[in-house]
Amino acid sequence: MNAGAAPATKPITIKQLSQRPEILVGGHRLCPGCGAPIALRQILLASDYPVVLANATGCVEVSTSIFPFTSWRAPWIHNAFENAAATISGAEAMYRSLKRQGKIPPEQEIRFIAFGGDGGTYDIGLQSLSGALERGHRFLYVCYNNEGYMNTGIQRSSASPLGADTTTTPVGAAIPGKREFRKDLTSIVAAHDIPYVAQSATIPSRWGELINKVRKALEVPGPSFINVLASCNRGWRHNMDETLELTQLAVDTCYWPLYEVINGEYRLTYKPKEKKPVAEWLKRQGRFRHLFRPENEGILKRVQEKVDQDWERLLKKCGEL
C-alpha cells in the first residue's frame, strides 16, 4: 500500500442502493427508533461483494436470530460476546486456505464483516479485535456504538460519556453519573496502523457518509475498522423518532467527529458549518438531564472543554489547522 493513497471505490447512487436486495431484512425485534439496524442496513447495502458476517453478543444478535427465525440473508455466525473479531478471522483464514488450495474458484470474491456493540468492542472484545487487526486478516470490523451495555439494561461501558446516567453509574445523592470520560477507541485502532480506520454515523445531511466509508474499507487489502455512533433511545432517553436528529447533533456539536485514517493519514470527512455547543446534544437526552442542575455546572463545562480539545487535536491531525 502507498502511504496515504485512498482506496479506489466506484461511486454509487441512492437509486442503485435502493435496487439492491436487503441482507438484514425486516421483522427483526430491535426497538423502534434503534440506531443500529439503520447503520447495519446501509453497511450491508454498500458492499459490492457477497459477505460473510460475524456478530458479537448484543442487541443486534439477540434481536435478529431468534430460532427458528433469522433476519439474515447472508451467512452469519454468533459465537460469543468477546470474540467476533477472532471468529471472523477464522472464517477469513478458511477462505484464504481454500482459495489457495483451489477449493474456492479464484474469481469468487467474498468480504468478511464483524459487528459488535461498544461492549463487545471497546471492552470485553478489545483483545480479540487487537489480535485480529495485528494479524492482518482482510475483514471489516464495525462497532455500532450506543455508548453502553444496552442489551443487558443500560449499564456503563468505556464508551459511555462523562456524566451519563446508566444503571451501573446511576445518578445518586453522592455521585452524579459516570465519573470518567469515554475511551477513544478509534485512535486505539488507528494505532494498529491498519489500512483503513474511520469514525462515522448515519447523518441525514450526508446520505453517503457511512456507505462510502464502508465501500473504501471493503477495498483495502487488510483489516479495516469503522466506529459508528448509533443511538439507543431507551438508554439515551429520547423519543424514538429523534434518532437521526440526535445523531446529526452529535456530529454538529463535534462530540462525534466524522473522519477517516487511510494508511495513517487523517482526513476529516465532515466539517459542521457551525460548531454547536455540546449542551444542545446533551439536553435532548434524559441520561444527561441531571447535568443541567446548577450543582453539576462544572461537569457540563468539563464535557465542553474536552470536546473542544479533542476537536482541535483532530483538526491538527487532519491538516485543517
Place this chain on the structure above:
Amino acid sequence: MGKIVAYTGNQAIAEGMRQINPDVCAAYPITPQTELMQQFASFVADGLVDTELVTVESEHSAMSACVGAAAAGGRVMTATSAQGMALMWEIMYCASGLRLPIVMTIVNRALNAPLNIHGDHSDAMGARDSGWIQIFSENAQEAYDNLMQAVRIGEEASVRLPVAVCYDGFIISHSIERMEILEDEEVKGFVGPYQNLYHPMLDIAHPVTYGPVDLQDYYTEHKRQQVEAMKNALPVILGVAEEYKKLTGRGFGYFETYRLDDAEIGMFIMGSAAGTAKEVVDELRATGIKAGLLKLRIFRPFPYQEVTAALKNLKVLAIMDRAESFGAMGGPTFNEIRSALLSLKKPPLTFNYVYGLGGREPSLAEIHKAFARGREVLTAGKAEVLHDYLQVRE
C-alpha cells in the same frame, strides 16, 4: 507400511497434523504443548502443509477462530494445555453446540494455583461436560493413533462433534519413544477429504445463520440432539478403530483390559500411568495375586455399559483419578465408574485414589500400595475410606 521413528509425544502429534494437513489451525503456545505447535509452524514455514496457521493472541481467540474457520467449512485443528484450555472453556461449548468437528490435542497439565506445568488430568476433567469427545492416550503411539481416528470420528455425519485427544504433559509430550507412523498417503486415504454436512458459511449461495438465540422453546431439543450425537459416536468409534486396525494392525476399543478376565482385584486408570500399573499387575500375578487392569481410552462418550461388563467379575476395584473434584465423593472418574457398577447385582467393592497431581509420578511402589489396599478391602469385605490420596504428605 508404517515406518519406525523415535519421537516425543509432541513430535508425533505435530507429524500427525502435518500428515492430516488441516485447512486451518489456530493456536497459542503453552507449556507443555508449545513444542508441538512450534514443530507444526515449521512445517507451515517450509510449505509442507496447506494449512492456514492463525497465530492468535490467546487461547480464547484460538478456539474462537477455530469455530469461525470450522463454520466456514473445512478441517480445523488446534492444541493446548491447562490454563490455555481453561481460557478456551467458554468457546469449547460453542464448538460442540454448533456441531463443529474440530480436533484438539490437550497435552494434559495441572491447573493453577499454585502454578504447576506438569501432567495431570485437571484440565480435561474440567471440560468433561463441554460436549467434546475425549480420547485418552497411554503413550505417544496411542496419541498419534488416536489423533488419526479423532478426525474420522468427529467428522462422521451421525456425530459431528469436536474431539479432544489427550495425553499427559511431559511424561508423554516430552519423552522420546520408539513408535510407528503411517506413510503420508496412508493418512490421506484414511482421513479422506473433509465433507461439509450443512451449508458452511463460505457457501454464500445458501446463507445459514450459525449460533442463533435459542430459547425455552427449542434449546432443550438442541441439547438432546447433542446427547444423541454422543451416543452415535460409540459405534462410530469402534468402526473407525476397525478400519484403522486394517491399516496398522493396531487395534483399539473403548478401553484396554490387561489380565482382567480372571482377576479379583482390579485397577481403573487413564493415561500414562497405565504402563506402570501393567508392570505392577505382572509382578502381582507372579506372586499368585489375581490382579488386573482396565485402562479407559474413551472417557466421553462414557461407555458405561461396556465398562460395567468388563469389570463385573471383580471383587475389588481401585479407581485411580489424576484430578480432584473438590468437595465431591471422590475424583471425577470414581463417581462415574462407581455409579455405572451399581447396575450390577453384586458390584465390586470400590475405592478411589487421587494420584499424580501436578506431575508427581506414581512409582511401581505407589501402585503396589493401591493394590495392597485392594487386598485389605477384599479381606475386610468393605472399603472404609472411599476417597483417599495415594501420594501425599499428611
